[in-house]
Amino acid sequence: PSVLLERSQTWPAVRWDHVRRLTDDTGLLQHARYNVALYEAGYTTDDNARALVACVWHEEWRGEPGEESPLGERYLAFLTWAFDARRGRFRNVLRYDRRWLDHDHSEDAHGRALWALGTVIGRATRAHWRQAAWALWQRALPAAAHFRSPRAWALALLGLREYLRAFPRHLTARQLASQLANRLLELYARCADANWPWFEDIVSYDNAVLPHGLLAAAAILNRSDCLQVGLESLRWLAQVQTAPEGHFAPIGCQGWYRRGEAPARFDQQPIEAQAMVTACLAAEELTGESIWRVQAARALEWFLGRNDLGAALYDAETGGCCDGLQPGRVNRNQGAESTVAWMLARLAWHLRQGRAPALTAGWQLADADPTQAPESY
Numbered sequence: 001p002s003v004l005l006e007r008s009q010t011w012p013a014v015r016w017d018h019v020r021r022l023t024d025d026t027g028l029l030q031h032a033r034y035n036v037a038l039y040e041a042g043y044t045t046d047d048n049a050r051a052l053v054a055c056v057w058h059e060e061w062r063g064e065p066g067e068e069s070p071l072g073e074r075y076l077a078f079l080t081w082a083f084d085a086r087r088g089r090f091r092n093v094l095r096y097d098r099r100w101l102d103h104d105h106s107e108d109a110h111g112r113a114l115w116a117l118g119t120v121i122g123r124a125t126r127a128h129w130r131q132a133a134w135a136l137w138q139r140a141l142p143a144a145a146h147f148r149s150p151r152a153w154a155l156a157l158l159g160l161r162e163y164l165r166a167f168p169r170h171l172t173a174r175q176l177a178s179q180l181a182n183r184l185l186e187l188y189a190r191c192a193d194a195n196w197p198w199f200e201d202i203v204s205y206d207n208a209v210l211p212h213g214l215l216a217a218a219a220i221l222n223r224s225d226c227l228q229v230g231l232e233s234l235r236w237l238a239q240v241q242t243a244p245e246g247h248f249a250p251i252g253c254q255g256w257y258r259r260g261e262a263p264a265r266f267d268q269q270p271i272e273a274q275a276m277v278t279a280c281l282a283a284e285e286l287t288g289e290s291i292w293r294v295q296a297a298r299a300l301e302w303f304l305g306r307n308d309l310g311a312a313l314y315d316a317e318t319g320g321c322c323d324g325l326q327p328g329r330v331n332r333n334q335g336a337e338s339t340v341a342w343m344l345a346r347l348a349w350h351l352r353q354g355r356a357p358a359l360t361a362g363w364q365l366a367d368a369d370p371t372q373a374p375e376s377y
């Protein structure tokens with residue numbers, strides 16, 4: 001483990017080259033063929049929300065505005081446009097001709113948008129970003145109480161933890177956090193046993209976000225039950241996603257891991273490594289146990305070639321990240337989800353090196369009732 005952590009000093013820094021390549025006047029394009037944007041794939045709220053989180057984290061780590069600033073404004077504008085005020089929900093898929101495709105208003109995309117908006121409100125240094133995010137947050141938050149997707153519950157909890165950095169006394173937000181945490185705990189209680197400490201009968205997509213949501217709830221509510229289940233489930237997930245050789249091996253999307261069956265080894269996707277990195281760093285933050293940093297480092301090095309194929313997914317030439325590991329080969333396409341997953345994993349590691357979230361002097365509403373904020377918010 002000590003050697004693993006020592007290697008972190010040589011990891012490449014985050015670059016915005018490829019994200020800029022995928023971003024146009026509308027927002028972040030969804031897919032690429034190699035490193036060339038695929039216009040026909042359009043855009044998603046999912047990707048623009050993740051990219052907005054990366055922008056805020058990068059500026060926080062640097063301590064000053066950088067090349068990510070104009071991109072962040074574009075992603076925030078995309079979320080504002082994606083919100084369907086009539087239904088109180090975010091749309092997800094936008095065609096390149098600026099027509100919305102889906103009519104089901106993805107709950108997971110809504111959860112990611114709340115995570116992004118909460119991150120802006122709780123961490124961003126720019127007053128106009130926070131104000132715009134606050135206005136959208138107030139309209140978008142009520143839908144979370146009606147979600148059925150466990151991942152949407154967990155993502156909303158990540159957003160609530162960030163939001164409550166700025167508004168720790170907002171009773172409605174804290175009550176919603178308790179409600180969503182209870183749903184995750186109930187799901188776990190119905191499904192888990194000694195050999196399968198998990199929330200569902202399948203380990204599928206963006207898995208570590210489920211325990212991460214409970215860790216966020218533990219931080220918000222100071223609840224030991226959320227902390228215990230969050231750590232227990234994350235510990236098991238780390239175990240089943242560690243290869244015999246000791247490297248990170250995420251559950252593959254070609255079959256997932258169903259209870260009573262063998263886990264699929266491929267295709268391995270970057271979002272699984274990113275979710276593990278951020279969840280393990282949250283576990284370290286709450287427990288002080290260094291083993292969680294080791295687990296995070298193991299998952300982060302998956303991007304850099306310590307994986308089943310011994311092949312790097314991060315592309316030092318473009319600054320992008322390949323879309324995954326397939327049997328015997330790397331998927332060389334560098335889409336938005338994969339590239340931003342690498343960036344979020346790397347930035348989360350940076351932020352655990354000592355930079356604490358800070359609010360600027362111009363944002364002094366921490367003890368106020370947000371329902372009484374000025375109309376401009």
